Amino acid sequence: MIDKFAIVREDLHRRYGHAFDAATIDRIVDEAIDENKDAKIADFVPVMVERDASERLHELAESGGKGANSRKEILYVCERNAGRSQLAAALTHALAGEKVVYRSVGLHPTGGINPQVLQVLTERGIDHGFLYQKGIVPRVVHASDVVVLMGVDEVPGVPGQRTVKWDVEDPEGKDIAVVRAIADQVEGKVRGLLAELGVS
Structure with missing residues (x-):
C-alpha cells in the first residue's frame, strides 16, 4: 500500500530536522493525520496534514527557543x-x-x-x-x-x-x-x- 503521507513526512523531516528528532516530527504528523482522517475530500487530506503539522512544529520550536523558522x-x-x-x-x-x-x-x-x-x-x-x-x-x-x-x-x-x-x-x-x-x-x-x- 502506498503511503500517501510519505512526502509530507519527508518534507517536514527535511525542514524541521535541525530542531526536532525524527520521533517528535512523526508523532506530530500522526496526530495531524488522525485529526484530519474524516475530511470529506480525501485528496485534500495530505495538504491539510502538512499545514497543521507544520504550524505545530513552528509553534513548538518558537516556544522552545529552537528557532521557529524551518530551513528554506x-x-x-x-x-x-x-x-x-x-x-x-x-x-x-x-x-x-x-x-x-x-x-x-x-x-x-x-x-x-x-x-x-x-x-x-x-x-x-x-x-x-x-x-x-x-x-x-x-x-x-x-x-x-x-x-x-x-x-x-x-x-x-x-x-x-x-x-x-x-x-x-x-x-x-x-x-x-x-x-x-x-x-x-x-x-x-x-x-x-x-x-x-x-x-x-
Whole structure:
C-alpha cells in the first residue's frame, strides 16, 4: 500500500530536522493525520496534514527557543542536471551547509555529470561526491521556497513559492576556462540568493 503521507513526512523531516528528532516530527504528523482522517475530500487530506503539522512544529520550536523558522528550500533546475544545476547545488552546500535545503534536477537528465564541472569543483576544494543526476518527481503537496531555472522556461508539476530565472551559459562542450567563468557566475548568484533568504 502506498503511503500517501510519505512526502509530507519527508518534507517536514527535511525542514524541521535541525530542531526536532525524527520521533517528535512523526508523532506530530500522526496526530495531524488522525485529526484530519474524516475530511470529506480525501485528496485534500495530505495538504491539510502538512499545514497543521507544520504550524505545530513552528509553534513548538518558537516556544522552545529552537528557532521557529524551518530551513528554506531551493530547487535548481536545468535541462540535463549535468552542469549548471549541479554547480549550484555543490556551491550551495559549500556556502550554506545544513542551513538550507537544496535539490537539483533536470528536465531530461542524460549523459552523466559534466566532468569539467567536477574538475572545477575539485580545483576549488568543493565536495561533489554527493552529486548525482536526477529527474523531476512532481510533488503535489510540497513547494520549494525558490525554484531557480537555468536554461529552461518552466518545470511542469513542480510548485514553488517563487520562481527565478538565471541567465547562465551551459558548460556543455565548453573549454575549462569558460567552465571556470560559469562557476564564478553561479557562485555569485548563489551567494546573492542565500543573502536574500537570510542564510549566512
